[in-house]
Structures are given as structure tokens and as C-alpha cells.
Amino acid sequence: MIIPQLSVFLENKSGRLTEVLEVLGRENIRITALSVADTSEFGILRIIVNDPEKARALLKDQLFTVNISEVISVMAPNEAKYYAKVLKILSDLDISVEYTYAFSRGAKSVIILRCSDNGKAIRALKEHEMELLNASDLYKI
Amino acid sequence: MDREELSGVQGNRLMETVERSYFNVPYYRHKMQEAGLGPESIRSIKDISKLPYTSKQDLRDNYPFGLFAVPMSEIVRIHASSGTTGKPTVVGYTRNDISTWSEVMARTLTSAGANRNDFIQVAYGYGLFTGGLGLHYGGEKIGASVIPISGGNTVRQIQLMRDFGSTVLACTPSYALYLAEAIEESGIRREELKLKAGVFGAEPWTEKMRREIEAKLKIKAIDIYGLSEVIGPGVASECLVQNGLHINEDHFYPEVIDPVTLEVLPEGTLGELVFTTLTKEGLPLIRYRTRDLTRLNYEKCKCGRTLVRMDKCLDRSDDMLIIRGVNLFPSQVETVLLEMTEIKPHYLLIVDRINNLDTLELRVEVDEEFFLDKISQLEELRKRIQDNLETSIGLGIKVTLVEPKMIERSEGKTKRVIDKRKF
Numbered sequence: 001m002i003i004p005q006l007s008v009f010l011e012n013k014s015g016r017l018t019e020v021l022e023v024l025g026r027e028n029i030r031i032t033a034l035s036v037a038d039t040s041e042f043g044i045l046r047i048i049v050n051d052p053e054k055a056r057a058l059l060k061d062q063l064f065t066v067n068i069s070e071v072i073s074v075m076a077p078n079e080a081k082y083y084a085k086v087l088k089i090l091s092d093l094d095i096s097v098e099y100t101y102a103f104s105r106g107a108k109s110v111i112i113l114r115c116s117d118n119g120k121a122i123r124a125l126k127e128h129e130m131e132l133l134n135a136s137d138l139y140k141i
Numbered sequence: 142m143d144r145e146e147l148s149g150v151q152g153n154r155l156m157e158t159v160e161r162s163y164f165n166v167p168y169y170r171h172k173m174q175e176a177g178l179g180p181e182s183i184r185s186i187k188d189i190s191k192l193p194y195t196s197k198q199d200l201r202d203n204y205p206f207g208l209f210a211v212p213m214s215e216i217v218r219i220h221a222s223s224g225t226t227g228k229p230t231v232v233g234y235t236r237n238d239i240s241t242w243s244e245v246m247a248r249t250l251t252s253a254g255a256n257r258n259d260f261i262q263v264a265y266g267y268g269l270f271t272g273g274l275g276l277h278y279g280g281e282k283i284g285a286s287v288i289p290i291s292g293g294n295t296v297r298q299i300q301l302m303r304d305f306g307s308t309v310l311a312c313t314p315s316y317a318l319y320l321a322e323a324i325e326e327s328g329i330r331r332e333e334l335k336l337k338a339g340v341f342g343a344e345p346w347t348e349k350m351r352r353e354i355e356a357k358l359k360i361k362a363i364d365i366y367g368l369s370e371v372i373g374p375g376v377a378s379e380c381l382v383q384n385g386l387h388i389n390e391d392h393f394y395p396e397v398i399d400p401v402t403l404e405v406l407p408e409g410t411l412g413e414l415v416f417t418t419l420t421k422e423g424l425p426l427i428r429y430r431t432r433d434l435t436r437l438n439y440e441k442c443k444c445g446r447t448l449v450r451m452d453k454c455l456d457r458s459d460d461m462l463i464i465r466g467v468n469l470f471p472s473q474v475e476t477v478l479l480e481m482t483e484i485k486p487h488y489l490l491i492v493d494r495i496n497n498l499d500t501l502e503l504r505v506e507v508d509e510e511f512f513l514d515k516i517s518q519l520e521e522l523r524k525r526i527q528d529n530l531e532t533s534i535g536l537g538i539k540v541t542l543v544e545p546k547m548i549e550r551s552e553g554k555t556k557r558v559i560d561k562r563k564f
Contacts, residue, residue, distance in 0.1 A: 007514030009507055011544050037516050042542055044514050063546035065507055069514045098515065114514075 001122045002070045003135045004052040005112075008045040009065040012038060020045060023062050029055050032138050033112055035101040046101075048112070050139045071114045072122055073133040078109035086111060089128050095121050105141060144439070144447065151394055152186040154419035159183045159192070162425045165210040168203055169427060189394065189417060190405055194428045197230060200370060205231040210425050220369055221269040222468060229269075232369050233423040239278065241420055245375035245389045246279020252380040252387065252444075253340050253363040255309050257284030260335075262302060264312035264320075265343070266292040266466075271373030272343055276311045279375065285309070292316070295323045303333050310339040313466050314346035314354060314362070318497040321357035331359055340365050342374055344463045345455045351383075364453055370429060371416050377451055382443045385450030392420050395449060396428070397437050400458035411436045413458045414451065432459045460558065462492060464499045467536055471557045474503060474538075477529050483511040483522055487545065493561040501536060504543045 010016045017036070024031070033048040049055045052068055059066045076082035083102065090097060096116040102109050110133065115121040125132055142150075160180040162169040172193045173179065182191060200208060205228075209216065215235045222230035234242065255261065261280040265272030273291055280287035288305055290298060292312070298320060301307065310317065317339055324334070336358060342365035354362045366386050367374035376393050377386040388395050397412040398405050406412040414431045418424075433454040441447050462469045471490055478484055484505050491502040505526065507519065519542060527540045 005514075007512070009512055009519075009542075009544060016544075039516060039520065042519065044516060044519075046514065063544070065509050065512050065545055067509060067512050067514060 001072060001132050001134060002118060003048060003073055003112075003133075003138060004068045005071045005114075006045075006047050006049060006052055006055055006059075007067050007069050008047070008059060010036075010043045010045050012041050012043055017045060019062075020059065020064065023058050023064075024049065024055055027054065027058055029058070030139070032141055033101065033103060033110070035099075035112075037099065046099075048138060069114065070118055071112050072118050072125075073138055074111045074113070074125060075108055075131040075133055076111060078104040078107055083109070083111060085128075086113075086125065086130060089124050089130070090115060090121055093120065093124050095124065110138070110141065142447065147391065147447075148186050150391060151419060152184075154391075155186055155189060155394065155417065156180070156183050158417070158419055158421070158425050159427065161210050161422070162427060166208055166425075168199065168208055169425075186394070189396070189428070192417075192428050194403065194415065194430055195426055196430050197370070197432075200230045201228045204228040206233065208426075209233050209423055211235055211422055216423055218274075220271045220274075220373065222369055230370060232271075232373075235422040238372070238421055238423050241392060242275060242372050242375055243278040243282040245372065245392060246275055247282035248389060249340065249365055249375050249378040250276075250279050250283055250285070250309070252378055252446075253309065253338050253365075254361065254381055255280075255283060255285055255338065259283075259285040259308045260288060260306055261285045261309040261311060262288045262290055262298070262305075262307035264290055264292055264298055264310065264316065265374075270466075271367070271369045272311075272466075275367070275373040275375055276340070295320060296327075299324055299327055299329060302336065303329055306335040308335050308337050310336060310358075310360070312339070312341065313343050314341040314350055315344065315465070315494065315497050315499065317341055317354050317358065317362070318350065321354060322497070325357070336360050338363060340378070342366055343466050345453075347455065348453075366451070366454060368431060368433075370424070370426060371418060371431075372421065376416070380442060380444040380446060384442065385438055385452060387442065387446050387448040387450055388437075390449050392418065394419055395437060395451065397435065398430075400430075400432075400434075408439055409436055411452075414454070432457045432461060434458055462490075462558065462560065464492065464501055464536055467534075469501075469534065469536065473534055474530065475557075477533055478505065478526070481526065481529065482508070484508055484526065485545075488557065490558045491561065492558065499562070500539070502539045502541060503530070504541050506545050507542050 030050045035046045037044045056066050098114045100113045102111040163180045176193050216233040217236050218234040220232050263276045267273030338361045340363045351362045363379045365374050365378040367376040377388040379386050394417040396415040400413040414433045414435050416429050418426045434456040435451045435454050438450045485508050487506045489504045493500045523540050530538045
């Protein structure tokens with residue numbers, strides 16, 4: 001249920017994101033989800049790819065600062081109230097969400113979460129019968 | 142005084158300096174003994190080439206007072222080098238040294254055209270830095286009215302310049318330009334000011350900057366040179382001809398050497414400037430390597446002075462930077478970075494001059510082990526690097542976190558500094 005996610009340090013300059021994607025694209029790495037957090041000077045690119053170890057090695061070769069972090073993923077109907085419900089379950093247990101992003105496909109949305117305690121979050125969401133995704137589920141989307 | 146007579150005076154003073162250093166400073170005695178020399182080995186100024194060199198590191202190794210040649214009861218003033226980390230360079234003056242300093246500063250101001258009728262606004266910092274007090278004593282010596290306003294507080298600088306009728310401004314050249322622009326903005330008309338000359342030093346500046354200062358402030362801009370180890374300002378200064386700086390060589394004997402082979406170079410060749418103090422009591426220096434690059438010119442000047450002239454110093458033979466008058470070695474930055482485990486000591490320092498003030502940016506790589514995809518963590522790290530640098534170096538440095546590939550990698554000599562300022 002823990003999903004490996006690539007985090008790449010990027011300077012806030014045009015062309016940097018393109019370069020990352022081109023490096024991955026040459027080796028046919030597929031991207032399931034992507035999000036960028038930025039400040040005025042730098043950003044962090046977060047991507048879920050089908051082969052994170054290979055992607056990490058490719059980027060490292062090109063001298064990017066890259067790391068693999070862990071996130072969890074929930075599938076829910078793409079209505080705001082379900083997103084709210086997920087967050088409420090976590091906050092009720094004092095599990096903080098460090099960041100989250102989502103995309104939808106048809107009537108469903110896929111929510112990615114990085115929590116202060118991912119294991120505890122998985123247990124809580126399971127108890128509330130939320131649909132948790134494995135990495136292999138995500139790569140198929 | 143003709144050159145032959147001057148050489149005689151220099152020779153006698155050198156013998157006295159060497160004798161005092163040999164008997165009163167263990168460091169000099171050991172160094173001379175190692176070279177097989179005693180005080181009797183020096184019989185004229187020509188013998189100076191036998192003596193070993195002294196460096197800034199020797200001063201640091203003997204921190205704080207190890208090279209002083211008189212008992213501390215004879216020392217009436219202590220100054221120290223600006224802003225360096227760890228051990229600063231400490232210099233001590235006897236009463237006679239202060240009098241010598243006043244004398245050479247009086248010459249400096251006189252050669253800039255100042256006299257007892259002038260109002261000298263000393264906008265150099267007062268304190269451990271030698272700039273403020275050096276100008277101050279020289280100004281008093283010529284009987285001028287000295288305004289010890291010290292550095293900073295630009296609004297008050299301009300107000301007093303107008304109200305007191307300052308005629309001579311003493312500060313760093315970059316601050317002079319900054320003041321010139323502030324005056325323009327303040328709406329004060331040039332006719333309200335009585336300024337006629339400026340004595341500027343403590344940092345390198347170009348002819349272009351001089352023209353700019355002279356045009357904006359409508360004054361004669363005079364270059365002055367000095368370093369605290371030798372005495373402070375007053376080692377050399379331009380006259381109104383503005384064609385080289387006259388060295389006060391009856392007090393400070395100059396040589397120009399090849400910084401690699403350490404051979405003395407013939408007149409007119411560019412090399413590293415070396416000084417031997419001829420009259421100093423507190424801290425005599427023998428063949429002290431300044432690291433400043435220049436050339437010497439023994440021709441008589443149009444102003445009538447026969448003192449040897451040196452070119453404006455624009456380059457150095459080491460990697461020291463002068464930022465807002467503060468000396469900075471890139472190694473100091475490296476020391477701070479090495480103490481922090483979250484970053485790699487891959488860095489690039491970018492020096493620039495924006496609106497006439499020096500700016501310093503440090504680009505540094507984040508260590509992959511520490512990079513855990515949180516913005517707040519990176520921001521906190523950036524701030525901590527900045528704070529650590531400010532604490533140990535005393536300079537505000539803008540820190541930017543960068544991708545590894547943005548800093549050039551090479552074996553051996555990596556470029557650590559880009560100085561965009563045009564000297």
C-alpha cells in the first residue's frame with residue numbers, strides 16, 4: 001500500500017522540468033501522476049512512475065538531486081465530499097498531511113497523500129473502508 | 142632629497158629595524174638564524190634581499206601580540222583586520238607609531254590638496270578598522286576641521302556635508318558613488334555643497350569609477366592605499382596629477398616580487414608588492430607580502446615629488462575578495478559549509494556590484510541524503526546556511542540552493558568565485 005514516489009529538486013528556471021521528462025522519456029518510463037511544489041527560487045517535482053529505481057538512476061546520471069519518498073493512494077468518487085472525508089479521517093486521528101494531490105479518471109479520482117505516519121493512515125483508511133491502491137494498481141491506470 | 146640620500150636613510154633605518162626585530166621578536170630571530178643571518182648581515186638597503194619574507198599567516202600564527210617588538214606597556218593603540226573568521230590580524234602602535242601614522246596621513250591629505258582651512262568628513266568606519274582613525278589623526282595633524290561622522294547613515298552624511306560645508310570626503314569609493322546618487326535623489330543642489338576633493342581607498346576601484354565619481358560629485362577623486370599590517374591608510378597616495386600613488390618610502394620600503402619564484406622584479410614589472418617598515422616600533426614588518434599586484438615607477442612626478450610611485454592595485458596574487466571593505470577568503474565560506482552535514486561543499490560565490498554596493502550570492506548544492514522532498518525543510522536549511530555565514534563572516538550573503546549540475550565539476554582547480562565587478 002506504500003507507493004514509492006520520486007522527488008526531484010529543481011531550480012526555478014525554464015527548461016528544467018522539460019529536461020527531467022526528456023531523460024525519463026528516452027527510456028520509456030511511464031508517468032502515472034505528477035505534481036510540482038515551488039517557491040520563488042526552487043521547486044520539488046513529485047512523480048509516480050512505473051519503474052522508480054530505474055528512473056532514479058537515470059536522473060542521478062544526469063546529476064539531478066533525486067530521492068524516493070513514500071506516499072499512499074486512495075481511490076474515491078470525484079466529489080469534494082469524499083476528498084473531505086479522507087482528510088477528516090486522518091485529522092481526527094491527528095495524522096497530519098504533509099501534501100496531497102489528485103487526478104480523476106471518469107467518475108473516480110485518485111488521491112495521493114503524504115502523511116506524517118503513512119502506516120497509521122493506511123490502517124485508519126482501511127477501517128473506514130476506503131479503497132486503497134497498491135503501486136501496481138496505480139501503474140495500470 | 143635625492144635618491145642616493147634617500148637610500149642612505151632607508152639603509153640606516155633598515156639596520157635599526159632588523160636589529161630591533163632580531164633582539165625583541167623570537168619569530169624574526171629564529172627565521173633569520175635559519176637563513177644564517179644576524180643583524181650584522183644587513184649593512185645597506187641593498188642587503189634587504191637577503192631577508193626572509195613574512196606573510197599574513199605568520200601574523201595569525203603569532204596571534205595576538207607575538208610579533209610585537211616592544212613591551213605591551215609601550216603600546217598605546219591596537220587595531221585589527223576587518224571581518225575575518227577565527228583569528229583576526231592584530232596590529233599595535235607605540236606613541237611614536239601613532240605620530241608616524243599621523244605624519245604619513247598628513248602627507249596623504251596634503252597631496253590631495255587639503256590644508257588647515259578644510260573640513261574633512263571622515264565617513265570611513267571608526268573602530269578596529271584603521272580607516273576612520275587614520276584619516277582622523279592625519280586631518281588633525283594638518284589642522285583641518287575633522288568631522289568624525291564614521292560610516293553609514295547616508296541621510297545624516299548629506300545633511301552635515303551641506304550644513305558644515307565639508308570640503309573633503311574620505312570613504313570607500315563605492316560609498317562615494319552611493320552618496321553621490323543619494324545626493325541627487327535628496328534634491329540638494331550641488332551649489333549648496335562645498336565639496337572639492339575626496340580621498341578614497343580600502344577597496345579596488347577603476348579609472349571608470351573615478352570618472353564617474355568626479356563627474357557626479359564634481360570633485361577630484363584621489364586614490365589612497367594602505368593596509369593595517371603596514372600601518373593603515375597612509376602607505377601611499379596619489380597627488381593631484383593622479384598618475385600613480387606616491388609611496389612614503391622613507392617609512393615603508395617597497396619591493397615588487399614574482400609571487401611564484403619570489404624573485405625581486407625590475408622596475409616597471411607587474412608583480413606582488415612587498416613592504417618592509419623602516420620606522421615602526423610596535424609591529425615591525427620585514428618583507429611583508431601584501432598579495433596586491435602592482436608595478437613601481439621611480440621617475441620624478443610632474444608634481445615635483447621624487448617618491449617612488451606604484452600603480453593602482455586592482456588584482457591580487459591570492460583569492461582574497463574585498464566585499465564592502467571586508468576581506469573575505471573563499472576558504473572561510475567553505476569552512477562554514479563543511480560544518481553542515483546537510484550540504485555538500487560544492488559551491489559557487491558570485492560577487493557583483495549593484496547600485497554601487499557589493500553583493501554576494503552563494504550557490505550551494507543540497508546533499509541527496511538530506512533531500513527529503515519537503516519545501517519547509519529546504520527553506521529552513523537555506524536560512525540556516527545564511528545565518529551561519531553571517532555569524533562567522535560578518536557579511537550578509539544571499540544563499541541559493543541549486544541543482545548539482547549548475548556548479549561546474551572538475552578535478553583540481555574548481556572555479557569557486559565569479560567576480561562580476563569590473564575593476
